[in-house]
Amino acid sequence: DQQVKQNSPSLSVQEGRISILNCDYTNSMFDYFLWYKKYPAEGPTFLISISSIKDKNEDGRFTVFLNKSAKHLSLHIVPSQPGDSAVYFCAANAPRRGGSQGNLIFGKGTKLSVKP
Amino acid sequence: DGGITQSPKYLFRKEGQNVTLSCEQNLNHDAMYWYRQDPGQGLRLIYYSQIVNDFQKGDIAEGYSVSREKKESFPLTVTSAQKNPTAFYLCASSMGPPLAGSTDTQYFGPGTRLTVL
Numbered sequence: 049d050q051q052v053k054q055n056s057p058s059l060s061v062q063e064g065r066i067s068i069l070n071c072d073y074t075n076s077m078f079d080y081f082l083w084y085k086k087y088p089a090e091g092p093t094f095l096i097s098i099s100s101i102k103d104k105n106e107d108g109r110f111t112v113f114l115n116k117s118a119k120h121l122s123l124h125i126v127p128s129q130p131g132d133s134a135v136y137f138c139a140a141n142a143p144r145r146g147g148s149q150g151n152l153i154f155g156k157g158t159k160l161s162v163k164p
Numbered sequence: 165d166g167g168i169t170q171s172p173k174y175l176f177r178k179e180g181q182n183v184t185l186s187c188e189q190n191l192n193h194d195a196m197y198w199y200r201q202d203p204g205q206g207l208r209l210i211y212y213s214q215i216v217n218d219f220q221k222g223d224i225a226e227g228y229s230v231s232r233e234k235k236e237s238f239p240l241t242v243t244s245a246q247k248n249p250t251a252f253y254l255c256a257s258s259m260g261p262p263l264a265g266s267t268d269t270q271y272f273g274p275g276t277r278l279t280v281l
Contacts, residue, residue, distance in 0.1 A: 091272035094272075136208060
């Protein structure tokens with residue numbers, strides 16, 4: 049049973065427009081979320097994160113929104129550029145008991161294509 | 165340069181052979197992780213280590229083994245007991261348990277693609 053879901057396997061956007069990538073989760077105990085970008089045959093690159101005590105975090109062209117009541121987060125890329133074309137993974141941290149470090153649970157990814 | 169290195173980039177092995185994948189980091193991170201990625205799938209956790217000489221099984225540890233004798237190194241052995249070893253393997257590291265309300269970001273190496281013939 050997937051705890052982190054990215055329901056859109058792919059997304060195509062025109063250069064200069066906004067890209068919105070969505071992620072849903074089921075576990076209300078997740079305490080922070082991250083977005084990674086991945087090119088083929090390379091390791092994921094960290095993009096942006098958000099703690100569960102916030103509802104928005106912005107870094108340049110990238111903004112992550114968290115809606116805890118809906119258990120939903122989204123990544124907005126504005127403006128989109130052809131170099132943004134990659135697979136984007138959403139990940140959530142599941143805290144372990146006693147406050148020790150949890151582990152990341154990843155969605156299956158969304159392939160973003162930005163067309164010139 | 166600080167970072168995580170994995171070697172080799174591509175690895176081929178015959179069925180039934182054990183193979184060890186290397187992962188080294190010079191970020192002074194306490195925690196290290198191994199993931200596996202299959203086509204169309206997310207990353208699945210194999211093993212992780214929060215501190216030297218300690219490691220824990222992840223979601224798909226069967227057929228794999230690890231060691232953490234040094235802070236900088238976390239090698240993964242894919243044994244002959246692993247039924248579907250062909251995959252893209254990713255190593256990651258992070259600083260360690262975060263303060264409440266903050267995040268512990270994992271940083272990834274470039275990956276090793278293992279193909280078992």
